[in-house]
Amino acid sequence: MNLDDISTIGVVGAGQMGAGIAQVAAVNGYDVILRDLKDEHVQRGLENIEGSLSRFVKKDAMSDEEAKEALGRIEATTDVEAFGDADIVVEAIIEDEAAKVGLFEDLDRVTGEGVILASNTSSIPITKLGAPTSRPENVIGMHFFNPVPLMKLVEVIRGHDTSDETTRTVLALAEALGKTPVEVHDFPGFASNRILMPMLNEAMFALHEGVGDAEAIDTVMKLGMNHPMGPLELADFIGLDTCLHILEVLQEGFGDPKYRPCPLLRQKVDAGHLGKKTGNGFYVWEGGKAQHPA
Ligand code: 3HC
Numbered sequence: 468m469n470l471d472d473i474s475t476i477g478v479v480g481a482g483q484m485g486a487g488i489a490q491v492a493a494v495n496g497y498d499v500i501l502r503d504l505k506d507e508h509v510q511r512g513l514e515n516i517e518g519s520l521s522r523f524v525k526k527d528a529m530s531d532e533e534a535k536e537a538l539g540r541i542e543a544t545t546d547v548e549a550f551g552d553a554d555i556v557v558e559a560i561i562e563d564e565a566a567k568v569g570l571f572e573d574l575d576r577v578t579g580e581g582v583i584l585a586s587n588t589s590s591i592p593i594t595k596l597g598a599p600t601s602r603p604e605n606v607i608g609m610h611f612f613n614p615v616p617l618m619k620l621v622e623v624i625r626g627h628d629t630s631d632e633t634t635r636t637v638l639a640l641a642e643a644l645g646k647t648p649v650e651v652h653d654f655p656g657f658a659s660n661r662i663l664m665p666m667l668n669e670a671m672f673a674l675h676e677g678v679g680d681a682e683a684i685d686t687v688m689k690l691g692m693n694h695p696m697g698p699l700e701l702a703d704f705i706g707l708d709t710c711l712h713i714l715e716v717l718q719e720g721f722g723d724p725k726y727r728p729c730p731l732l733r734q735k736v737d738a739g740h741l742g743k744k745t746g747n748g749f750y751v752w753e754g755g756k757a758q759h760p761a
Pocket of ligand 1: 506518519520522523526588611612613616617618660678679695696701705709
């Protein structure tokens, strides 16, 4: 499968990441099949896409017409069989290994020969997703960053058996979506989360040990290191359950206690305070913004 063979992109999962990927694909002229398990989830994803597109229209980065055309290119569905028409599928469902493996088996069954199956996983090994399929050479990581319409990076992860052709096509596709791809190998947390998560975890330990309050720690990193968000705000933005999951993958994958998740993170997840998406984490969130420490 080459870039020129791709006109329809399937996206599984209409959450924050899946909706963002669908939006970027549609804006760049691809037909999109966007699937989630329930109709209301797909509809919420479409509303988020509409909201994001309207922000581009408002600042004249896109015309109203272009936004409408992009929306019109997205077909919403709850049916996995719809991916029979896709030239590549990007999976962006929950970070649950069993759920992803099951989905890749379904995608392997319903998609045409040679169709690339890409995963937006933040840390589950691509090799484990490819192995149960009949086409591990066509399975690859395509890791986008939140908010997808704004962030330039796509981390392209080669599994153990991913072919050169699949890698070339996905690198080219990322560029066609206006992104900058970076190729990495399949080790726990890849490059991005192997580096990012220990920093976020360390900020949580600093808070836990009373080095400073949440605003002090975040201000140090924003003003001292020029980060757009402090690490505690960013952890909330990503989702504390996602951060905990990635740290557990790093700890298990490397067998190294340096990745042990901060007990404060575990406690917040146990309490259901997952950050921006639940309105409460290290901060209280309202209107999509961190308002004050929780
Ligand atoms: N769609 C369209 N436009 C959006 C948008 C969206 N989803 N989100 C924000 N914007 C626009 C706003 O309209 C605004 O436009 P303007 O400057 O023309 O008014 C602009 O972006 C800036 O937004 P805000 O003023 O609301 O807020 P900020 O200046 O703080 O920027 C941010 C928001 C871009 C999210 C910035 O804070 C940032 O870059 N934060 C760090 C994000 C990051 O690190 N992401 C990676 C997370 S890790 C990950 O995803 C991987 C996973 O595996 C864990």
